[in-house]
Amino acid sequence: MKADPRGVLTGTHFLDGDHACCEGALAAGARFAAGYPITPSTEVVERFASRVPKVGGTFIQMEDELAASITLQGAVWGGAKAFTVTSGPGFSLMMEHIGYAAMTETPCVFVDVQRGGPSTGLPTLPAQADMMQARWGSHGDYEIIALCPNSPQECFDLTIQAFNFSEEFRVPVMFMMDEVVGHMTEKVIIPPADQIEVVPRRHTRKAVEDYLPYGTNGDGVPEMAHAGEGYKFHVTGLTHDEHGYPNMTPATQDKLVRRLQNKIHDAIDRITLLEEECFDSEDVVVVSYGITSRVAQRAIEMARERGLKVGKLRLITCWPFPEKRIRELAATTKAFVVPELNLGQMVREVERAANGKARTFAVPHAGGSVHRPEDILKVIVEASR
Amino acid sequence: MTILDVTNPVEPFLRTDRMPHIWCPGCGIGTTVNCFARALIESKIDLQSIALVSGIGCTGRVAGYVKLDSFHTTHGRAIPFATGLKLANPKLNVIVYSGDGDLSAIGGNHLIHAARRNIDLKVICVNNLIYAMTGGQTAPTTPGHAITSTSPYGTCEPAFNLPHLVEAAGAVYVARWTTFHVKQLARSIGEAFQKKGFSFIEVISPCPTLYQRRNKLGDGLDTMKYYKEKSKVKHGAPTSEVGLTMTGEIIVGKFVDRDRPDYQSLLHAQMVESLGESYVEPSETVCSCS
Numbered sequence: 001m002k003a004d005p006r007g008v009l010t011g012t013h014f015l016d017g018d019h020a021c022c023e024g025a026l027a028a029g030a031r032f033a034a035g036y037p038i039t040p041s042t043e044v045v046e047r048f049a050s051r052v053p054k055v056g057g058t059f060i061q062m063e064d065e066l067a068a069s070i071t072l073q074g075a076v077w078g079g080a081k082a083f084t085v086t087s088g089p090g091f092s093l094m095m096e097h098i099g100y101a102a103m104t105e106t107p108c109v110f111v112d113v114q115r116g117g118p119s120t121g122l123p124t125l126p127a128q129a130d131m132m133q134a135r136w137g138s139h140g141d142y143e144i145i146a147l148c149p150n151s152p153q154e155c156f157d158l159t160i161q162a163f164n165f166s167e168e169f170r171v172p173v174m175f176m177m178d179e180v181v182g183h184m185t186e187k188v189i190i191p192p193a194d195q196i197e198v199v200p201r202r203h204t205r206k207a208v209e210d211y212l213p214y215g216t217n218g219d220g221v222p223e224m225a226h227a228g229e230g231y232k233f234h235v236t237g238l239t240h241d242e243h244g245y246p247n248m249t250p251a252t253q254d255k256l257v258r259r260l261q262n263k264i265h266d267a268i269d270r271i272t273l274l275e276e277e278c279f280d281s282e283d284v285v286v287v288s289y290g291i292t293s294r295v296a297q298r299a300i301e302m303a304r305e306r307g308l309k310v311g312k313l314r315l316i317t318c319w320p321f322p323e324k325r326i327r328e329l330a331a332t333t334k335a336f337v338v339p340e341l342n343l344g345q346m347v348r349e350v351e352r353a354a355n356g357k358a359r360t361f362a363v364p365h366a367g368g369s370v371h372r373p374e375d376i377l378k379v380i381v382e383a384s385r
Numbered sequence: 386m387t388i389l390d391v392t393n394p395v396e397p398f399l400r401t402d403r404m405p406h407i408w409c410p411g412c413g414i415g416t417t418v419n420c421f422a423r424a425l426i427e428s429k430i431d432l433q434s435i436a437l438v439s440g441i442g443c444t445g446r447v448a449g450y451v452k453l454d455s456f457h458t459t460h461g462r463a464i465p466f467a468t469g470l471k472l473a474n475p476k477l478n479v480i481v482y483s484g485d486g487d488l489s490a491i492g493g494n495h496l497i498h499a500a501r502r503n504i505d506l507k508v509i510c511v512n513n514l515i516y517a518m519t520g521g522q523t524a525p526t527t528p529g530h531a532i533t534s535t536s537p538y539g540t541c542e543p544a545f546n547l548p549h550l551v552e553a554a555g556a557v558y559v560a561r562w563t564t565f566h567v568k569q570l571a572r573s574i575g576e577a578f579q580k581k582g583f584s585f586i587e588v589i590s591p592c593p594t595l596y597q598r599r600n601k602l603g604d605g606l607d608t609m610k611y612y613k614e615k616s617k618v619k620h621g622a623p624t625s626e627v628g629l630t631m632t633g634e635i636i637v638g639k640f641v642d643r644d645r646p647d648y649q650s651l652l653h654a655q656m657v658e659s660l661g662e663s664y665v666e667p668s669e670t671v672c673s674c675s
Contacts, residue, residue, distance in 0.1 A: 006665070031667065032469070032472070032473055034465075034469060053656050053660055053664055053665065054660065054663050054664065054665060055665060056665035056666060056667055057665075057667050058472050058473070058652075058667045060468070060472060062465060062468075062498075063494050063495065063498040064494060066461075066462060066465070066494075067462070067465035067468075067494070067495055067498075068465075070458060070459060070462040070465045070466045070469070071465040071466065071468050071469035071472075072469055073466060073469060074438070074456075074465070074466040074467060074468060074469025074470035074471075074472075074473070075469035075470065075472060075473035076469075076473075077456065077469075077470055077473075078469065078470045078471070078472070078473025078474035078477065079473055079474055080473040082469070082473070096459055097459060097462070100458070100459050226474070227436040227454040227456075227470060227474060227477055228433060228434060228436065228454065228474055228476060228477050229433070229454075230433045231454065232432075232433075232452050232453055232454055232455075233454060233455075234400070234448065234449060234455045234456075234457070235455070235456045235457065236448070236449065236456075236457035237457065237458065237459060238457065245400075245403060245449065246449060246457075
């Protein structure tokens, strides 16, 4: 279905990534956000608080991130599309509720504008060190989707994509920005509403007596009812059966947890978004994401000027990890170079997927600034030997 | 002998397919659910409009037994979940049904802020003075000197006086009963349904398995006798004077019944004042159904 034009600020704008993310959420149909102020993410909800009363929706500033991350889920079960926005310390506090959203299959979006950590770390400076936390931060086995924009334009476009994935798969989607992307200002083109594809809720049309809240369709994603519609359904974070009732047996656990994983695994090709510039048999492929991909671009150009055969793979979808493409490239390339604003997170995934077929070189950076292109170039040169 | 075909009048409100429940013999939580169901019958509220939200713990399991849209959320977070539900669909009557540990310890911050905002929620807090689900540990409500599994030599911490806390934070309706006071409790729940704003009903309830046994206070029946003998109805009692002790008097009654605008009325008024005609009511656009 097409976007509700009331939420779409069609036109050419000069926006920072945080504001563009907010416009993406509005275009996607988000009419509820709960937040707690934290640098460098707060501008997203500041703009939402200003915009949404004129569009027909609600922003509430909660008492902490624990509250924000569950208030939004209450709103989803009340019928809204909803999200929250945070950064490192707040993201840590939200982990339990990411698990709750995964377990109860509550479609929603968590925006994390990453800053340097651990702990309070570098509140105003960038990092990409929450990437593993986004995937594994809540306890238990579960799958999420994580997207990584590298420009304000993508903060707009991919926020819509994040909501669309969340609705299609009934899964919490992590929108992994970073401080630089959040605060850089660039041209952002917002298309007319009738050019924006929006995935509606998988809202059930079944009769009350036929509705099984966690009964699955062929694709493993159940249909959803909202409170107040007469279905009298039950939702729990406990292991539950198709009725949504607690059923704490190994068999029910196995069936449920595997389904939660498989509904994402089985659709990985559709979820995987990559930007790729690989020709035949590169010596080196640089794998990067977020702001680092823009620094890597410069390093790749410098390497090519030196005559090196260097390809580029930008992860737009970071989770589920696009291991199939890495595996394919590992067969034709000598080495992967993985710069990221952490001391080695996604590089482990690249190395795992390459499985010894190609060597893997990290370009670690503890955060606080972006890489210097020369530092990435140095590793490209080393890797291409 | 004639076998009469009678059903318990509260049965239509329960998920009978989930019985038997998990609560122990002598536990008071089932009694409170009975009172809740009777209040629903009395008040004739459209059941489709009701959503019940629980946290974690013995009382947290109430959500799983009532035949309503019901949400068993995370520990301490029933109130913020309920806040989101209510704001997204203001037509819902949202009940928060949870225990003392869930609402006042891990969820204590949400309790006071929801009362401050005056979110239109009806909170039923079953206070068994202990963490029961996890085996009887000290709670913020455990009276002084009580023996619990984590205070084997007696508690030394002062306990929360919950009616005083929520009144100070801004609740518009505050009452306390025990599970002995079934009629009064049902009536109070009915009254809370009529209030707009943050309503809080504390129900003192026995945990014979863990609290009464460890403190040699007898069984469920002995606790009923204690509630009967030591409870004193004092409507309008100053909440600062209703703190509980282990074996002393229990002041019960309706302590607070006042009016102040609830969150959504305040929000609406503020937006209309600031934005005038450019304000769009949330309810007009919130549903994201296809």
